[in-house]
Amino acid sequence: MNERIGAIPRYPGLKIFSKGLQSIARLTASEHRDLMKVMVFVVDGLLSDDLSEVYVKWNEMYILSRLEIFKESDLEKFQKAINEWADLFVILFRKKSDSKMKFPKFHSWIFHIVDTIREYGAINGYTTETYESLHKSYVKTSYRLSNKKGIEEQIMKTIRHKAIIKQRVTEELHKTPTALIYTSKLFEFKLLETFIFFEQKKNPDLIENMIKGFAKFLECLDLFFDMLDIISAEDCRIKIFGSVTLKNINILRATNKFQNRPWFSNIAIAIDDAELFEYQSDNGTCYAQTLLITEVILPNKSPFHLALVQWYDFKSKKTPFVYSCPLLKLVEIYNFIEIEAIEEIVHIVSRFDTKDEYFVNKFIF
Structure with a gap:
């Protein structure tokens, strides 16, 4: 354990x-x-x-x-x-x-x-759990930030400042959607030089997820361009990032090293209503693992914000849920999807002592 x-x-x-x-x-x-x-x-x-x-x-x-x-x-x-x-x-x-x-x-x-x-x-109204949590964030933390003189006044000022900042941030979020914010740029290259670039970047430091992303990159990008009827991409530039902040403030990651460990976010994507009867899904939601986060820049066009993903599917059609959680497997299907289409980041846990079985953690709340 x-x-x-x-x-x-x-x-x-x-x-x-x-x-x-x-x-x-x-x-x-x-x-x-x-x-x-x-x-x-x-x-x-x-x-x-x-x-x-x-x-x-x-x-x-x-x-x-x-x-409540x-x-x-x-x-x-x-x-x-x-x-x-x-x-x-x-x-x-x-x-x-x-x-x-x-x-x-x-x-x-x-x-x-x-x-x-x-x-x-509601139970939460008369148990001590809520008040213990509030005491920790509003009293203990504020007390440690004070200089231990005129403590009550300093604590009240700290709480007031927190409330003002929180209110302003909330108002700004409601006014205008937050744009995608890229961080940790890993690579930048011309599309026509992709094959040579990836060959140069092959090294044992890259883990399996990013290697798969490199291997499927051109194939999936061609399919994406065909879908959008983009004929020529001679001057196309590609940027690959380690993370991007989504419009809902969640951070999508696809990097070999974040705090000394790899992190490739798993995501939920809502299926179009017309496709609901064609695919087995979790109440209209499908799951995928992010392999690469990219910004594709074409002349005279708005940049494309894309994530290269590998899809999950249900492990069994007969028993798609175990412990009320979807039980999945990774399948050899890869696509570029628009980052704006990502519904949320999900917690997927590999099933221990088995091969290629994954739980979607529905107990995250």
């Missing part, structure tokens, strides 16, 4: 325990939440199917418990999820418990939590 935890791929906002858990003296609530977002993939194949099912039921309950506004149908679904989880949990751990799982908090959760929500509102 420790090795698997260390091998979980990175994702924006998710804490990764690259050295496992043995080096952590005390696990914080935030770290515990991040662990729970990936733990089902860690225990996959190590523990019984029943225990994996308990974990999935727990996640379903947790998602429902985070709702409950409808009666939500509460009924929540109560059902609690009952199913509790039954499995009791069966698994009753023999390990001296009291046969007769705990006051356990009883309260099963029999009273839904009625309490009906009377007092």
Whole structure:
């Protein structure tokens, strides 16, 4: 388990325990939440199917418990999820418990939590979790930034400044969409010199993803130009970047080295309505792995912002979902897509002890 935890791929906002858990003296609530977002993939194949099912039921309950506004149908679904989880949990751990799982908090959760929500509102409104998080960001951090004189006044000023900056940034985002912002330019060359350029760049430092991108580059770009009826590209220039900030502020990466490790973002792309019946998808969404991030510059035309991707497909048509997550495989299909078409960056975890099986992490929330 420790090795698997260390091998979980990175994702924006998710804490990764690259050295496992043995080096952590005390696990914080935030770290515990991040662990729970990936733990089902860690225990996959190590523990019984029943225990994996308990974990999935727990996640379903947790998602429902985070709702700010409950409808009666939500509460009924929540109560059902609690009952199913509790039954499995009791069966698994009753023999390990001296009291046969007769705990006051356990009883309260099963029999009273839904009625309490009906009377007092969402759980988040009367637990300490939210307030502990707010205390950390609004008090502890602000206190450390002060010079320890006139502390309350300094803390209030710090909070006020944060609020003003956040409001201005939000207003700017709503006014005009953020343009694509490229960073970490890796290469630049003329299209006619592509083959020679890639031959020169062949070296053992490039990992498999970028090598595949180089190998498929010309073939996929020709297909893209044919689709757009671009006849001549003699003066075309190509720029390849390590990352680009999307319009939704997410950062798309395709680089051999980011903080000393490779990072090739996985993405979700919405299928056109006309194609929904032609392809198996996750409610109209398909997945791909980014191999190259490019800007294609043609004379007298606006630049094309393109990502070269390799597509995922479902591993099995009979069981496309495992633990309520899409189970995928990489297929030998490559395309250039417009970066603006990317719906979101997703967390895809390779299934341990298997070859070419990948989970889309639906527990990231």
